[in-house]
Structures are given as structure tokens and as C-alpha cells.
Amino acid sequence: MNWLLQPLEYAFMVHGLLASIIVGILCAVMGTYVVLRGMAFLGDAMAHAILPGVAIAFLLHGNLLVGAIIAAVIIALSIGFFSKGGVVKEDTAIGILFAAALSLGVALISSIQTYAVDLSHILFGNVLGVSVSDLWLTVGLGLIVLVTVVLLYKQFLVISFDPILAATLRLPAELLRNLMLVLLALTVVVSLQTVGVGLAAAMLVTPAATAYLLTRRLAPMMLVSAAIGAVSSLVGLYLSYYLNIVSGSAIVLTATGIFLLVFLFHPNRGVLWKRK
Amino acid sequence: MDTYPESPARLDVDNISVGYNGTSVLQNITFQIPHGARVAVVGPNGAGKSTLFKTLVGLLPLREGKIFIHGLSLGHHMDCVAYVPQREEVDWRFPVTVQDVVMMGRFGHQNWLQRPGRADREVVEKSLRQMGMEERTDRSISDLSGGQQQRVFLARALAQEPHIFLMDEPFTGVDATTQEATLALLDHLRRQHVTVLISTHDLNLAASRFDSVLLLNRRVIAFAEPKLVFTPENLSRAFGSQMLKLPDGMVLVDECCPPEDEHAHDEAHK
Numbered sequence: 001m002n003w004l005l006q007p008l009e010y011a012f013m014v015h016g017l018l019a020s021i022i023v024g025i026l027c028a029v030m031g032t033y034v035v036l037r038g039m040a041f042l043g044d045a046m047a048h049a050i051l052p053g054v055a056i057a058f059l060l061h062g063n064l065l066v067g068a069i070i071a072a073v074i075i076a077l078s079i080g081f082f083s084k085g086g087v088v089k090e091d092t093a094i095g096i097l098f099a100a101a102l103s104l105g106v107a108l109i110s111s112i113q114t115y116a117v118d119l120s121h122i123l124f125g126n127v128l129g130v131s132v133s134d135l136w137l138t139v140g141l142g143l144i145v146l147v148t149v150v151l152l153y154k155q156f157l158v159i160s161f162d163p164i165l166a167a168t169l170r171l172p173a174e175l176l177r178n179l180m181l182v183l184l185a186l187t188v189v190v191s192l193q194t195v196g197v198g199l200a201a202a203m204l205v206t207p208a209a210t211a212y213l214l215t216r217r218l219a220p221m222m223l224v225s226a227a228i229g230a231v232s233s234l235v236g237l238y239l240s241y242y243l244n245i246v247s248g249s250a251i252v253l254t255a256t257g258i259f260l261l262v263f264l265f266h267p268n269r270g271v272l273w274k275r276k
Numbered sequence: 277m278d279t280y281p282e283s284p285a286r287l288d289v290d291n292i293s294v295g296y297n298g299t300s301v302l303q304n305i306t307f308q309i310p311h312g313a314r315v316a317v318v319g320p321n322g323a324g325k326s327t328l329f330k331t332l333v334g335l336l337p338l339r340e341g342k343i344f345i346h347g348l349s350l351g352h353h354m355d356c357v358a359y360v361p362q363r364e365e366v367d368w369r370f371p372v373t374v375q376d377v378v379m380m381g382r383f384g385h386q387n388w389l390q391r392p393g394r395a396d397r398e399v400v401e402k403s404l405r406q407m408g409m410e411e412r413t414d415r416s417i418s419d420l421s422g423g424q425q426q427r428v429f430l431a432r433a434l435a436q437e438p439h440i441f442l443m444d445e446p447f448t449g450v451d452a453t454t455q456e457a458t459l460a461l462l463d464h465l466r467r468q469h470v471t472v473l474i475s476t477h478d479l480n481l482a483a484s485r486f487d488s489v490l491l492l493n494r495r496v497i498a499f500a501e502p503k504l505v506f507t508p509e510n511l512s513r514a515f516g517s518q519m520l521k522l523p524d525g526m527v528l529v530d531e532c533c534p535p536e537d538e539h540a541h542d543e544a545h546k
Contacts, residue, residue: 036370154383161370162380164361165432168333169384170351212371216416221371 007241015135016127016194020233020251022142023194024203028229029149030187031208032222033180037160041091042079042181044201045098046188049075051105051197054122058112064122065137068192072185075101080178125196125248127237134193141186148183149222156180157218194233195248206255207232210262228258285344286311286471287332287440292341294324294331300494301327305341307490307499312469314462316482316502319492320515325475326362328492329442332473333359345440358438360429362445368418374428375413378403381435403434406464408457423454430461441465443474447481459485479506 007013034043053071057064075097082093109122121129130138149156159166159176166173184204191200211225236251243250285308294302301324309315317325330336332343334350334357343350345357358381381403382396392400404410407427417425426446433441446458462485465472473490476482482489482502489505491497497514498505 151389154386155388157372157376158380158383161372161377162366164330164333164335164359164365165380167335168357168359170334216371217373217376218371 003242004238007238012128012130013237013241015130015132016247017234017237019130019135019138020127020194020237020247021230022138023191024207024229024231024233024251025226026142026145026187026229027191027200027203028207028211028225028227029146029222030184031204031206031229032211032218032225033156033160034184034204035208035212036218039184040201040205042094043184043188043204045094046072046075046185047191047197047200048105049098049101050185050189050192051122052101052108053105054192055105055108055112059108063133063137065134065189065192068189069141069186071101072189073182076181076185077178080174080181084174121196122192123196123198124246125192125194125199127194127240127247130193138190138193141190145183145186148179152176152179153219195251199248199252202252202255203229203232206252206259210255210259213262213266228255232258285309286313286346287473288344288347289332290342290344292331292343293339294327294336295339296336300339302331303495305492305496307496309471309473309488312466312471314466314472314485314487315474315490316486316488317473317475317490317492318477318479318482318505318514319497323493323514325492326444329359329444329473329475332440332442333357335359356438357440357442358433358436359442360426360433360444360446362448363422363425363429366425366429368425370417372417373413374404374409374415374417374420375400377417377428378432378435381432384436399435399437400431403431406434406461407431408453421451422449423451426450426454427457430458434461438470440471440473443472445475445477447474447476447478 008017031043034040050068050071053067053069053074054064055067056062056071057067060067078097079090079093082088082097083090088096155166155171155176158169158171159173159180163173166176187204188197188200191203195203207228208221208225210228211221215221215224232255233251236254237247239245239254240247240250287309289305289307292302292305293300305328317328319325327336331338332350345352378400379392379396382392382399386392386396401410401413404413407430409424409427409431412420412424417428420428430443430446433443443458447455450458462472462474474486483506484502486502488500489502490499491505491510491514493514498510
């Protein structure tokens with residue numbers, strides 16, 4: 001048992017662990033919609049697009065997370081704006097904005113003297129550098145996202161499954177879609193600390209894709225996905241501690257390992273569940 | 277049809293025109309459907325049958341004209357119209373069960389944050405029983421046959437407790453059980469005085485089972501009792517124009533094929 005407890009003697013490990021688990025759960029829950037609505041590219045783009053916000057916050061000596069939030073929300077709403085009414089296809093709008101924001105971010109970061117270290121933290125996460133205030137911000141944003149997902153479960157279900165019914169029921173589909181993009185943006189921002197922009201998309205997609213193979217309803221899919229996300233974060237962080245590898249990679253590889261196990265041993269989707 | 281109150285008509289379509297990005301699909305459509313009537317919407321592929329239905333539920337904007345339901349313009353009745361789309365338009369791999377899908381029909385009767393209650397569950401159960409799907413409430417929709425999937429969507433529309441019930445091609449490519457269940461549903465809806473509009477390629481069915489037929493090809497060709505609508509002259513006006521539009525030769529009156537043409541339009545609009 002000692003090997004389990006020993007890392008927790010360090011405050012930074014406890015903070016990192018808590019942040020990782022919250023991020024794991026959050027990404028996994030929002031990831032359910034990412035997988036079902038085919039928004040994987042969007043999640044990836046969003047992660048890269050917050051780079052300029054982080055860079056500007058760094059240059060101004062502000063909080064990096066706050067910079068990221070502002071950038072992410074601007075990007076989320078811009079994607080909605082450009083693709084509204086089908087003038088530009090959504091994935092095209094994402095591609096344009098993502099490339100522009102990433103370029104701007106890299107340009108800004110390259111002007112920072114000590115960019116090598118900071119850039120790697122942004123790209124791959126720096127879970128051991130999570131401060132107490134970062135942790136509180138993570139908890140706060142996490143609660144906002146989860147409470148919204150629970151309260152608007154019905155509405156998000158209908159706009160994702162059947163946009164025609166949503167329109168028939170006069171649901172404000174445009175508003176709900178933008179809200180979903182903002183929630184996704186907040187989730188990506190939070191995951192910046194643990195897995196970085198490079199790997200945030202994996203945390204959105206992999207646990208949810210695994211849960212999709214194991215469940216047949218949306219709510220259980222979210223719960224299973226959240227459990228896989230949390231376990232991946234926990235196991236991944238311990239792996240990174242003992243094997244001395246980057247925590248973001250360890251977390252994502254753990255999630256991928258779980259996916260492979262499930263994929264291989266349940267090739268027929270939901271075999272285990274149909275048997276009851 | 278004199279037995280139904282004529283004013284206000286349940287559905288009053290007043291000179292509407294609808295189109296997608298530049299092309300016009302429906303032009304100057306005008307008709308009134310009284311309380312509880314059963315109408316078959318018939319016309320060639322690309323005549324605008326699906327477009328008409330989507331317009332009636334408020335999915336497509338009107339270029340001109342007005343739609344009134346109970347004398348009030350569209351939008352005043354949140355869930356008064358139920359629409360059963362063609363099966364190809366639904367993502368059948370989405371993780372929902374039969375019961376989940378039918379329960380969505382109740383959302384229009386609930387507040388935004390309200391959870392389904394006992395009354396909602398009873399309506400869902402009754403709707404599933406009407407469509408003969410009560411044994412499969414916990415099945416995943418991806419496990420169902422095409423006909424069963426259709427019945428689930430009919431049950432959902434029924435659970436909406438609509439005043440106007442729109443079905444897009446419910447008889448195309450389904451098994452005999454589903455066809456029977458759908459016809460039984462029509463009789464059930466008749467007893468409930470629900471107005472029903474069905475698009476179909478089955479002209480014999482349209483002639484035998486419906487109070488009136490709306491023969492459509494971008495415009496209203498005819499709208500009356502079946503025997504007045506199905507004249508050689510009307511049919512050639514409706515289906516003949518399709519033949520003229522296609523450059524690669526002749527086309528028969530199509531009675532079987534799903535309207536690919538209309539799908540292409542719908543994709544563009546999503």
C-alpha cells in the first residue's frame with residue numbers, strides 16, 4: 001500500500017491528482033456529446049485555438065486559465081457565427097479558425113524569451129504545477145459544466161439525436177448548440193493543465209468512445225465514460241510518477257489501453273449487456 | 277366532409293412558397309384541411325411532399341404566405357403538430373432505447389427542467405401498446421428492424437398528443453405488421469379527431485383509405501375526394517411535368533421509390 005500513499009505526501013501530487021480526476025470526469029462527460037455528434041475535430045481544434053489566449057495572459061502576467069477561457073469562448077462562438085445558416089461548412093469554419101488561432105498563439109509564444117519550458121507545459125500539460133487557486137477554478141468550472149449538462153439533459157439529448165424533433169418542439173437549437181460549444185470550450189480549458197492542448201482531444205474522445213461500446217443509453221454512457229476518465233487520470237498519474245514520464249501522455253495512454261481492452265474483448269457492441 | 281366544423285379549419289395554408297438557397301420548391305400552395313380529416317399527399321419525386329411537411333412543422337421558413345392552425349399562425353401551438361420523418365433521416369446508432377425515444381414526444385408537454393412524471397410514462401406506455409411495441413421498451417433502437425423503428429417513431433408522435441399528425445412515406449419499405457399497425461393507427465387517430473396528412477407513393481392506398489387527396493407537384497394540382505383527383509388529366513399534369521424536367525428520357529409514374537431528389541435538398545439545408 002505504501003507505493004499508493006507515498007506520492008500523496010507531496011501537496012503538489014495531491015493537487016495534481018484532484019485536478020486530473022476532475023478533468024478526466026469532465027472531459028469524459030462532454031466527450032459523450034463530442035463522440036455522438038461527431039465533434040472530435042472541433043474538440044481538437046478548440047484545444048489548439050486557446051493557445052493565443054494563454055500566450056497573451058502569460059505576456060500580461062495574468063492567470064493562464066482565465067486567458068484560455070476567454071480565447072476558448074471567443075473561438076466557440078466564432079465557429080457558431082461563421083457556420084450559421086450554412087454559408088461556410090462547420091468543419092471548414094473550424095479549420096480556418098483553428099489554424100489562425102494556433103498560428104497567432106505560436107507567434108506570440110515565440111516572442112517570449114523563455115518559451116521552451118512554457119510551451120511544453122502548454123502543449124503537454126503541467127499537472128504537478130497545479131496551484132490551489134487553479135484547483136478551485138477547475139472545481140468551479142467543472143461544476144458549472146456538469147450542472148448544466150444535468151439540467152439540460154433533455155434538451156441536449158433531443159438536439160443531438162433528432163434536430164427535426166427539436167425544431168418541432170420549438171427548442172432554441174442555435175442557442176443550445178452555442179451553449180454546448182461554450183461548455184466544450186470550458187472543458188478543454190480545464191484539461192489544459194493536466195494533458196495540455198496536444199492531448200485534450202484524446203481525453204474527450206477516448207473514454208466516451210469506450211463507454212459507447214459498453215452501454216446502450218445516454219445517461220449510463222456518461223457515467224461509464226466519467227468512470228473511465230477518472231480511472232485513466234488516476235492510473236496515468238501514478239504511472240507518470242513511477243516511470244518518470246509526462247503525465248498527460250501517461251493519462252491518455254491509460255485511456256487508450258482501456259479502450260483497446262474493451263474493443264478487443266467486446267467486439268460485438270454491448271455483448272455483456274444484451275445477455276441480462 | 278360536411279360533418280366536420282368548417283371554421284376555423286384545423287389547418288389553413290394560405291398561398292405559401294418555400295425554397296432552399298435560391299431554388300423554389302413549393303409555389304403558391306393554398307388548401308384548407310378541416311378538423312379530423314385524413315389526407316394523402318401524392319406526387320412525383322421532388323414534388324415537395326417532404327418539404328411541405330417540414331414547412332408545416334416550422335422547420336423551413338416561408339418565402340411568402342401564411343400557415344394557420346386553429347386560426348392562429350404557426351408557432352402559437354408548440355407541439356400541436358407531430359411529424360414522423362422518413363427513416364433515413366434518423367441516426368439509429370445513437371444510444372437510446374425505445375422508451376427513451378417515445379418519451380421525447382412528451383418533452384413538449386413539460387417545463388424545461390421538469391423530469392418525466394407518471395402521467396408521461398403512462399402516455400408513453402399507451403402509445404407503445406398502440407403500435408405493438410410494448411414488449412420492446414428497453415431495447416436499443418439499433419437492434420430493431422426497419423418496421424419496428426418506424427413504429428417507435430409513430431409511437432413517439434402519438435405520445436406528443438398532436439392535433440395534426442404528419443407522416444412522411446410510412447408505407448415505403450416496411451413489413452406487413454408495420455403496415456397493419458400503421459393502418460390501425462389511422463383508425464385510432466380518426467376516433468381521436470386528429471387531422472392526418474400522409475405522403476405516399478401508393479396511389480391505390482391513397483384512393484381507398486383517405487377522405488381526400490392532395491395531388492402535388494410544386495403547386496397544388498388537385499385537392500378533393502380521391503375519385504375527383506385521380507383523373508387521367510390530373511395525373512398527367514402532376515407526373516408529366518416530372519417527365520419533362522428530366523433530360524435523359526422518359527419516366528414512368530413512380531409509385532415505389534423513396535424520393536432521393538427531396539433528400540438531396542434536405543441535406544443541403546442541414
